[in-house]
Amino acid sequence: MSVKGETLIQVENLEKAFGKTKVLKGITTEIHKGEVVVIIGPSGSGKSTFLRSLNLLEKPTGGKIFFEGTDITDPKVNIDNHRQKIGMVFQHFNLFPHKTILENITLAPVALGKLSSSEADAKAKELLNRVGLLDKANTYPEQLSGGQKQRIAIVRALAMDPDVLLFDEPTSALDPEMVGEVLDLMKELAKDGMTMVVVTHEMGFAREVGTRVMFIDEGIIKEENSPKQFFDEPKDSRLQDFLRKVL
Amino acid sequence: MIYGALLASNSFADRFYQNFIEDNRWLMLLNGLKVTVIVTLEALLIGIIIGFIVAIIRSYHDKTGKFTILNAVCKVYLTVIRGTPSMIQILIMYLVVFGSSSLNSIIIGGIAFGINSGAYVAEIVRSGIMSIPEGQTEAGRSLGLSYAQTMRLIIMPQAFKNVLPALVNEMIVLIKETAIIGYIGEQDLTKAAMVIQSRTFDALLPLLAAAVIYLALICLLTFFMNKLERRLRNNER
Numbered sequence: 240m241s242v243k244g245e246t247l248i249q250v251e252n253l254e255k256a257f258g259k260t261k262v263l264k265g266i267t268t269e270i271h272k273g274e275v276v277v278i279i280g281p282s283g284s285g286k287s288t289f290l291r292s293l294n295l296l297e298k299p300t301g302g303k304i305f306f307e308g309t310d311i312t313d314p315k316v317n318i319d320n321h322r323q324k325i326g327m328v329f330q331h332f333n334l335f336p337h338k339t340i341l342e343n344i345t346l347a348p349v350a351l352g353k354l355s356s357s358e359a360d361a362k363a364k365e366l367l368n369r370v371g372l373l374d375k376a377n378t379y380p381e382q383l384s385g386g387q388k389q390r391i392a393i394v395r396a397l398a399m400d401p402d403v404l405l406f407d408e409p410t411s412a413l414d415p416e417m418v419g420e421v422l423d424l425m426k427e428l429a430k431d432g433m434t435m436v437v438v439t440h441e442m443g444f445a446r447e448v449g450t451r452v453m454f455i456d457e458g459i460i461k462e463e464n465s466p467k468q469f470f471d472e473p474k475d476s477r478l479q480d481f482l483r484k485v486l
Numbered sequence: 487m488i489y490g491a492l493l494a495s496n497s498f499a500d501r502f503y504q505n506f507i508e509d510n511r512w513l514m515l516l517n518g519l520k521v522t523v524i525v526t527l528e529a530l531l532i533g534i535i536i537g538f539i540v541a542i543i544r545s546y547h548d549k550t551g552k553f554t555i556l557n558a559v560c561k562v563y564l565t566v567i568r569g570t571p572s573m574i575q576i577l578i579m580y581l582v583v584f585g586s587s588s589l590n591s592i593i594i595g596g597i598a599f600g601i602n603s604g605a606y607v608a609e610i611v612r613s614g615i616m617s618i619p620e621g622q623t624e625a626g627r628s629l630g631l632s633y634a635q636t637m638r639l640i641i642m643p644q645a646f647k648n649v650l651p652a653l654v655n656e657m658i659v660l661i662k663e664t665a666i667i668g669y670i671g672e673q674d675l676t677k678a679a680m681v682i683q684s685r686t687f688d689a690l691l692p693l694l695a696a697a698v699i700y701l702a703l704i705c706l707l708t709f710f711m712n713k714l715e716r717r718l719r720n721n722e723r
Binding site: 329331346 | 619621622625626627628629630631632635639640643644647
């Protein structure tokens with residue numbers, strides 16, 4: 240396991256139940272600065288629930304999550320302050336349809352007083368330029384392709400200067416020919432040292448970009464390892480079975 | 487007055503003269519229209535404020551399970567107001583709640599209609615909030631926005647756009663509903679037409695005039711609301 244930097248997120252025995260159904264049955268792991276942790280697993284395994292627990296979009300029913308040293312599962316903690324540092328990218332983009340692309344990006348930094356509106360505009364344009372979508376600044380999300388929408392969603396998250404980015408199946412809702420442009424952008428971010436936790440079915444991305452790959456099944460981490468060992472010498476029998484099917 | 491009765495079967499010009507020109511009776515209609523408009527605006531303002539507050543409390547409760555008592559109060563309010571005739575509500579407001587107060591009946595009427603309208607607005611707005619996909623809230627909250635900021639900046643603008651036609655519908659109903667304010671002694675447009683009729687013994691013209699004025703008022707409202715709706719929609723393309 241490659242440990243690059245200080246611990247950013249520490250998860251201790253995380254549990255989540257929806258009613259009587261236990262989805263997460265005790266997950267313990269750490270995410271370090273600069274890591275790209277790729278989570279794979281069959282559908283219904285709890286991998287998305289785990290990811291969504293990291294910024295408390297799902298409220299854990301047991302265990303603790305420390306983000307930069309603070310236990311964010313403590314009800315006394317104001318989660319909004321920590322979420323500013325935890326960016327999230329969704330499967331269905333979730334851009335704001337009533338706002339222009341530029342407004343989508345500047346809304347949060349301005350509303351939260353992080354940037355003045357002119358600073359936010361400048362930053363948004365710089366980011367848009369970087370992803371090659373500057374000409375879309377004043378259009379509305381509806382006019383964009385799926386791949387463009389997802390790149391904007393990534394830019395929107397980046398505009399908050401997050402310490403970590405969570406990706407919840409970012410390419411699963413895309414037409415095949417648009418998957419590449421989103422993965423390329425994610426690759427670039429990884430190269431720049433962004434800490435990322437990615438739930439995906441893109442095995443190529445996991446192998447090439449991931450610093451650690453995690454297999455979640457039946458609500459627990461069945462195996463985690465460096466991509467090479469994970470894919471070439473899987474130990475868990477469920478993982479062996481899974482990889483046989485998807486590779 | 488007697489002449490009125492005698493002349494009732496006369497030519498249209500004579501009837502028009504008696505009903506609207508003689509004794510400046512058109513002024514009664516104009517003053518009645520003023521009362522109708524004032525009461526409607528009052529009720530609209532109160533109704534929208536109550537409606538949005540109730541809708542937000544109810545959807546906040548649905549999402550988080552908090553505000554149990556407030557939510558229960560809102561539910562009782564909705565049940566009672568929607569389950570009883572507005573006629574009874576306005577009479578209770580006038581004769582019981584403000585029975586011993588010297589408050590102007592235009593204000594009492596506006597309050598009664600506002601409380602009534604609020605119940606309908608609340609459910610319209612709540613349906614609008616529910617029509618916005620959960621992902622919008624999640625996107626807002628994941629950026630660090632509070633529940634209130636997410637509501638104000640992301641959910642409400644979209645919800646408002648979705649429910650505008652239903653809100654316009656409620657406004658139209660409200661305008662016409664104010665016609666019962668005559669029962670608490672206020673001379674609105676409908677009552678003015680009745681008063682003219684009682685003086686000239688001609689029912690057709692004053693009632694027709696009142697109907698045309700209501701129609702014009704509502705067409706005007708619809709026109710501007712359609713414009714607003716189009717402008718809001720244009721924003722997305």
